[in-house]
Amino acid sequence: MMAAMPGARAASAPLMGREVEPTMFELSVTGRSAAQLRTTGIAPRDLGEIIPSEHLRDAPLETVALSERDLVGHVTRLTHRQFSVDLGMYPLGSCTMKYNPKFCDTVAGDPRLASVHPGAPAALTQGWLELLVTLEERLCAITGMAGVTLQPAAGAAGELTGLLLMRAYHASRGDVRRRVIIPDSAHGTNPASVTLGGYEVTTIPSNDRGLVDLGALRAALGPDVAGIMLTNPNTVGLFEEEIAEIAEAVHEVGGLLYYDGANLNAIVGVVRPGDMGFDIVHMNLHKTFATPHGGGGPGAGPVAVAPHLVDFLPGPRPTRLAEGYGWGEPAHSIGRVHGWHGNALVLARALAYIEVHGSDGLARVAQHAVLNANWLRRRLAETLPAAYDRPCMHEAVLTASPIKSATGVKALDVAKALLDEGFHAPTVYFPLIVDEALMFEPTETESVQTLEALAQAIESIAQRAGSDPEALRAAPRHTPVGRVDEALAARVLKSTEDAARPR
Amino acid sequence: MMAAMPGARAASAPLMGREVEPTMFELSVTGRSAAQLRTTGIAPRDLGEIIPSEHLRDAPLETVALSERDLVGHVTRLTHRQFSVDLGMYPLGSCTMKYNPKFCDTVAGDPRLASVHPGAPAALTQGWLELLVTLEERLCAITGMAGVTLQPAAGAAGELTGLLLMRAYHASRGDVRRRVIIPDSAHGTNPASVTLGGYEVTTIPSNDRGLVDLGALRAALGPDVAGIMLTNPNTVGLFEEEIAEIAEAVHEVGGLLYYDGANLNAIVGVVRPGDMGFDIVHMNLHKTFATPHGGGGPGAGPVAVAPHLVDFLPGPRPTRLAEGYGWGEPAHSIGRVHGWHGNALVLARALAYIEVHGSDGLARVAQHAVLNANWLRRRLAETLPAAYDRPCMHEAVLTASPIKSATGVKALDVAKALLDEGFHAPTVYFPLIVDEALMFEPTETESVQTLEALAQAIESIAQRAGSDPEALRAAPRHTPVGRVDEALAARVLKSTEDAARPR
Amino acid sequence: MADYLPHTPDEVGEMLSFIGMGSLDDLFAHIPEALRLAGGLDIPAGRAEPDVAVEVARWGDANRAAGLTCFAGGGAYDHEIPSVVRALASRSEFVTAYTPYQPEVAQGVLQALFEYQSLVSRLSGLPIANASLYDGATALVEALNLAHGATGRSRMLVSAGVHPHWRRVAATFASGTGHEIEIVPLRDGVTDWSSAHAGDDVAAVVAAYPNYLGALEPLDAARTVANERGGLLVVAGDPVSAALVRSAGEWGADVYVGEGQAFGTPLSFGGPYLGLFAVREDQVRRLPGRIVGETVDAEGRRAFVTTLRAREQDIRREKATSNVCTNQTLIAVTAAIQLGWLGTRGLAEVARACAVGAHALFDEVTSLPGVAPAHGSPFVREFAIRLARPASEVVEAMAGEGILAGLSVGALTGGADPSIEDPDHVLLVSVTERRTRAELDHYVSTLGKVVR
Amino acid sequence: MADYLPHTPDEVGEMLSFIGMGSLDDLFAHIPEALRLAGGLDIPAGRAEPDVAVEVARWGDANRAAGLTCFAGGGAYDHEIPSVVRALASRSEFVTAYTPYQPEVAQGVLQALFEYQSLVSRLSGLPIANASLYDGATALVEALNLAHGATGRSRMLVSAGVHPHWRRVAATFASGTGHEIEIVPLRDGVTDWSSAHAGDDVAAVVAAYPNYLGALEPLDAARTVANERGGLLVVAGDPVSAALVRSAGEWGADVYVGEGQAFGTPLSFGGPYLGLFAVREDQVRRLPGRIVGETVDAEGRRAFVTTLRAREQDIRREKATSNVCTNQTLIAVTAAIQLGWLGTRGLAEVARACAVGAHALFDEVTSLPGVAPAHGSPFVREFAIRLARPASEVVEAMAGEGILAGLSVGALTGGADPSIEDPDHVLLVSVTERRTRAELDHYVSTLGKVVR
Numbered sequence A, B: 001m002m003a004a005m006p007g008a009r010a011a012s013a014p015l016m017g018r019e020v021e022p023t024m025f026e027l028s029v030t031g032r033s034a035a036q037l038r039t040t041g042i043a044p045r046d047l048g049e050i051i052p053s054e055h056l057r058d059a060p061l062e063t064v065a066l067s068e069r070d071l072v073g074h075v076t077r078l079t080h081r082q083f084s085v086d087l088g089m090y091p092l093g094s095c096t097m098k099y100n101p102k103f104c105d106t107v108a109g110d111p112r113l114a115s116v117h118p119g120a121p122a123a124l125t126q127g128w129l130e131l132l133v134t135l136e137e138r139l140c141a142i143t144g145m146a147g148v149t150l151q152p153a154a155g156a157a158g159e160l161t162g163l164l165l166m167r168a169y170h171a172s173r174g175d176v177r178r179r180v181i182i183p184d185s186a187h188g189t190n191p192a193s194v195t196l197g198g199y200e201v202t203t204i205p206s207n208d209r210g211l212v213d214l215g216a217l218r219a220a221l222g223p224d225v226a227g228i229m230l231t232n233p234n235t236v237g238l239f240e241e242e243i244a245e246i247a248e249a250v251h252e253v254g255g256l257l258y259y260d261g262a263n264l265n266a267i268v269g270v271v272r273p274g275d276m277g278f279d280i281v282h283m284n285l286h287k288t289f290a291t292p293h294g295g296g297g298p299g300a301g302p303v304a305v306a307p308h309l310v311d312f313l314p315g316p317r318p319t320r321l322a323e324g325y326g327w328g329e330p331a332h333s334i335g336r337v338h339g340w341h342g343n344a345l346v347l348a349r350a351l352a353y354i355e356v357h358g359s360d361g362l363a364r365v366a367q368h369a370v371l372n373a374n375w376l377r378r379r380l381a382e383t384l385p386a387a388y389d390r391p392c393m394h395e396a397v398l399t400a401s402p403i404k405s406a407t408g409v410k411a412l413d414v415a416k417a418l419l420d421e422g423f424h425a426p427t428v429y430f431p432l433i434v435d436e437a438l439m440f441e442p443t444e445t446e447s448v449q450t451l452e453a454l455a456q457a458i459e460s461i462a463q464r465a466g467s468d469p470e471a472l473r474a475a476p477r478h479t480p481v482g483r484v485d486e487a488l489a490a491r492v493l494k495s496t497e498d499a500a501r502p503r
Numbered sequence C, D: 001m002a003d004y005l006p007h008t009p010d011e012v013g014e015m016l017s018f019i020g021m022g023s024l025d026d027l028f029a030h031i032p033e034a035l036r037l038a039g040g041l042d043i044p045a046g047r048a049e050p051d052v053a054v055e056v057a058r059w060g061d062a063n064r065a066a067g068l069t070c071f072a073g074g075g076a077y078d079h080e081i082p083s084v085v086r087a088l089a090s091r092s093e094f095v096t097a098y099t100p101y102q103p104e105v106a107q108g109v110l111q112a113l114f115e116y117q118s119l120v121s122r123l124s125g126l127p128i129a130n131a132s133l134y135d136g137a138t139a140l141v142e143a144l145n146l147a148h149g150a151t152g153r154s155r156m157l158v159s160a161g162v163h164p165h166w167r168r169v170a171a172t173f174a175s176g177t178g179h180e181i182e183i184v185p186l187r188d189g190v191t192d193w194s195s196a197h198a199g200d201d202v203a204a205v206v207a208a209y210p211n212y213l214g215a216l217e218p219l220d221a222a223r224t225v226a227n228e229r230g231g232l233l234v235v236a237g238d239p240v241s242a243a244l245v246r247s248a249g250e251w252g253a254d255v256y257v258g259e260g261q262a263f264g265t266p267l268s269f270g271g272p273y274l275g276l277f278a279v280r281e282d283q284v285r286r287l288p289g290r291i292v293g294e295t296v297d298a299e300g301r302r303a304f305v306t307t308l309r310a311r312e313q314d315i316r317r318e319k320a321t322s323n324v325c326t327n328q329t330l331i332a333v334t335a336a337i338q339l340g341w342l343g344t345r346g347l348a349e350v351a352r353a354c355a356v357g358a359h360a361l362f363d364e365v366t367s368l369p370g371v372a373p374a375h376g377s378p379f380v381r382e383f384a385i386r387l388a389r390p391a392s393e394v395v396e397a398m399a400g401e402g403i404l405a406g407l408s409v410g411a412l413t414g415g416a417d418p419s420i421e422d423p424d425h426v427l428l429v430s431v432t433e434r435r436t437r438a439e440l441d442h443y444v445s446t447l448g449k450v451v452r
């Protein structure tokens, strides 16, 4: 028979069940290939004739060898092992996993946008330039700032860009500053970016209302403070009501305010970071503006700045000219932060989203996002109390600590059990300052029926935590794999097909 | 709380599990709609002004009311409850469920083809006309016939068209004929089409080799026989070796030979129906030429004919003119068999498939389809013996009757158990003349590794048939629903949301 | 040399030896030599996908019609198809599945068809819809066959307002079934039922609503004829207009047939389209094609399955109610998704926008010299105008200005027709919700120039 | 007024009353009045999708470059992207998933990333690849940061053959990290390492292979510099050429960085692209970004999970190896699928077709008067020519004939540059496997006319 042949079980997998999917490598059979290339009519030539032998590979580069049919089966089966917004609710706090309109996919797929070479001269790319300038103008209006760079490829890249702008600004004034202040609730990218920006992190505690402790802030401020990084609403989903006072205090010592826009969805169209006193603002277009997250990117993290920082923005910038559009270099530009012009097709998606919503629609986005979060917070009050008992913004940080004390079932177990109920888990154990945190961000595109279903699922889990905690600790069971051994993965790294298998 | 609201559980379903998906109607909440329509700028007007009140509806037409997000979730979840070629092997005999190249999807999606109105004059649709004429020419070459109509929308429509051609031909000769001969192994559409063609069916038995019994055929022939419908290879996957004799016998009494092309995949590029003596040939483009089956269509069933039948073909036909292309009406056309020109985008897909393969590639298709079927037949010989022990063509009819006598486990149980193993079931209980038939058509796009995996799955099932027959009768279990109560569905018909629920 | 085959030469060799053959040709050795093709097919050799793509692009570019602003209708309409419907309907689980023979792994298609049937039922006002037929024309043929089965009779009274192609298709298939089809002429756009030949041997009375010239005629007349003569009333109805006007069921139809292309399927040069079909409860055992029903699985969960299969050809063979096997499932699923996208509000908005646009254009063009209404009956979204010049010339001329002006009724009917006089001078014009004020203006000014 | 919100007014009312609020504005009542926006955003009101589509089409039509035959490269290449890769990579489960924080429901993305890492490892010849970075330029920045972490030093010797934009990006980020970047000039297309300032305080030696002017330089020189000065060797390599030429690992690189756009991603006006990153085993704890590892689930089945998370910013905060969080996962998954489609054979064919096409074009254009090689070094698939006229004028003129002739090196470098003299007269030309003989002919004849 042919059981010993290479190529693995290339066939099928049950529509449901826990069959392991072979890797592309396991599916390979030397000699197969799906590729069909254009007939060029160019005369073939020996490689040895055109490339000196010292450069040529000794052995051919082996990758994989699949038929198109097997490739399609493999990848399609992988997609059946993957949860996504399109399959259900994804209330992952801080991540704004709202519905991504398919229309924006069409925009990004338009060959008149997608097939344009980034190095083509401005005269040949007027449409793209107009699109980028329009998006910049929209983002300025939305944030209340004076100028924007679209180059940063994600939020963290935006943060670092913002910090370099801060540095360039102070340097231009001959001002040497050492520290950047960050609240203890901040997302991990903030401190990491501060370090890469060449600053030291000064962490300040939150007060018992979950907000910046103004006293602690004042104590931390000084002439060596370059600025502060804040999200508002902050990472516990609460609005920093004393933001005006914070801004004043920071500005007083000559520092700048950096706005981490990951939570902009809560206030878009309702409050503008510029009006709160921020000098630098990054936005996560893959959150607020619904460009899909792609399993971990690509995103886009444009940075908007107040007038005194516009001249430092990365260049080249798309510019409206007397006639048409061109590229311009800001007078004191910090330079490029991307190989080309940023994640252009992501930017196009975001602009399409903004144009559909407009001023009225974006405000509704924030209103309904906040409505949903507050409804859910209230609905779950008896089961998972809120970490801070006051109206939240677009997300609610709840805590499983009562459940844990009563039953031993942890936030993580609740999260895993939710997977079995058909929901993605909320963000767990973040922000770090809340015990057994479960951070729910329903977003505005989920209906109240869905929220109710989520609440009922959580109630049922909470009940079972009392009656059968072991079962919850063994969750999930209705998932393509059961609970995963993370420790083994870290202990014996097997990150490629060619590494030895951990066991 | 809001538990009593309409809109069902709009949320998620577990990535795996047997959660029921609500219907669109259950998900509806009055007032929702996803539609976004163009702003036309045309002045609104009262309906009562433009349509007389006797025509206007009394009450608005209620359909459904969904947000775009819920629509996407709903439909995407439905797709996770659906097996398909892209997910795995689909060895459904007689159906030729081969891989459908994505390239052909792109061709069919090209707006320069897809957005053309079928009533636009020939001068504005020259590309489509050239495409159709080219496809006609290719199909003539492939079948060995003189002319083709592309109008029939599926195989059965092709059959009926062919029978009407048969009728028109005889009528044109003043020849009144009453009967059409069909082997007992024929697909059900053949007798049904014969009836609709205004003929009576004369069924002739197969001999013990699974072939047309030439004696029985001769006995059935007579001057009132309009023709015979055959598939070759026939529905048990065997080539009618005496086809020349059959043709001679039928022609001798003035009858015509109709070729049911559902099995053309076995011989494409290797043998031509025209060379076997057939007068009329339909093809299932959704089988041999890999246009996807769409869960039950659309397909396309072009009919090719010998020279003496060309003048009877349905019209209008796309025609090559001295300059460019136009439409022409065959002299004695039977008339239209489709509202427009046939399933045009399906035709475009098929032509793309043919152009990629070419003469050489199509022959390889048949060779490898037959190779795969014979390999599988041989590989399973001990487990599921072939109904006829001789080389098969592109499919193999096997029988579970030894298993049934030994264990009571039926072909149906084997089929259902295969679903649990991740394979689609073969065709069961067809053809009717084979006891406990399991008809496997692997097609040429499955690898030998996949065939081996299928064989192992079947062997495992056969073993379990002995050890635990009850478990097999309870299969499938790794499917979105368990074995379905077909009797209930037929007893209490609930075919719409508005009908009462059967229980 | 392109294909999608996995087999490596080594594997082919091993497989052949496993089955005891020496070469691929041996697989066909039992086929008489004389029948086997020597030298291969007389078609070009295979070419890689990107090479074929070049040719496809050439065909596409040669379709001037693709770029025109579309005012043509006649059963094929240029409606909005949003990205979301395209994305969902092209999910490969739908596209690459077979007919749902194994319900346990086909709940996706089955439930979508159930939803489709429910929607068609509401559109038609009749309780039972099937899971699709090939197109509107063949749906009409099935309706006639059903009427024959229900009444045992063969005479069909068909309004000349039924689409000329549908009438032609019905005539073609009648050559097999032997049905006698009598076309009942129109008078000023409306069926003159009184002119039908006498006799109470009628199987079906077929009316169109609106008819192909756009005209709306009250269907009580047709219902009365059907009652008097003992036949079924078959209504061929536009499913978009159905959002505004009374349903076939409300008018008393026994059978509804329609063309469902308007719901999410592009113009596609005429196919694949979607035959809508619905009936009263008493005809359910004669329903052509498939029907999906709700049931339960072994554990009592809701499940869907194709049902009443005893009508179908794979079981009843020559006694089946129809020979339809493969139908248009994917197009039906698409229609369900598009109707889901539209929802109650969107469907009404589309229908209303079509009607309002069509009436605006009608009012404006009929005030041009050389343009007159072709009939005096009310209409919904499509109308017929009589031109001073042959319609085909006008279409040609307006194409030069970027407009597909409509369909020449002469071209549709293929000459003299009981629906209208001098059809060559009649143009059928349709306006969908996608047409803007600016496009209407351009139409009017261009027609004004061209028609003289 | 368009949006994607489900809430009906009734529901909003009920929800508000459930949470004890009277209006949507109340939700924001705790925000100081003065901060709240009066009168709404100063952007246009919302418009329905089809209205926005009209504007998008206008932008698209204004991109003349979209229709040109592309000979531009410079890190962005016009490769074949087959329908099958587009279809698979756009599956919504990939597109609309978040970072795989819950591995039990993210095996699809995780396994695809594992396959991607395996492929990048083979392309680079290094054992450990991460799950992607933003693009090639930022991958270089991460490599410098890694080298700093590994050596504790801050001096970076970067060949002027590294893409000018990448060098610019590195300089930008060095303003934060304080790295000192020394650009080592080229001589006749090849790095003149001997001209680097002395000192054994080097963190990284960065070479490009081939470099941005297309030139291949043997990397033993760079390896020697790295050895002598105690730094890591970072190789910025073209992953397509990697199918033909020696891998970074074979040349002794410690870190590989590259731009992965060539694998299934359209030109996209520059993004989203794909930063390829691979290292030797000894650098794994300093790897920036995510890495997926194989493990088992509770029942012992193979499973994948993001691992070594203790390096990442969400755990290590200011001590993280990098601040990267969201990366380019979907583009990485796309690359894995494209490489799966190509397979060993296809990738080699692509690389070979590029090289053969580029050499054919090079030979032909350099025999034109007014055109000369810009350097004398060997190349693979991209080359630089010196023109009698400014390159930007030639690009402009050839665009009129339907050709994107290449990239002006002057435009890329923004003026004087240590890589080449008088860059304004140098044109960078690239040939992919999609370019045909006829297109090359057209190029040569057009350039011949234009360059004079």
Ligand SMILES: Cc1ncc(COP(=O)(O)O)c(C=O)c1O
Pocket: A094, A095, A154, A155, A156, A157, A187, A189, A190, A231, A235, A260, A262, A263, A284, A299, A301, D324, D325, D326
């Ligand atoms: C509060 C906050 N800040 C910053 C980021 C970083 O954004 P990105 O992942 O796009 O780099 C995130 C993303 O998770 C976030 O939630």
Ligand SMILES: Cc1ncc(COP(=O)(O)O)c(C=O)c1O
Pocket: B094, B095, B154, B155, B156, B157, B187, B189, B190, B231, B235, B260, B262, B263, B284, B299, B301, C324, C325, C326
């Ligand atoms: C042998 C045979 N003949 C005819 C048909 C009918 O073709 P279609 O389903 O396209 O109408 C089939 C399809 O199943 C078939 O297998």
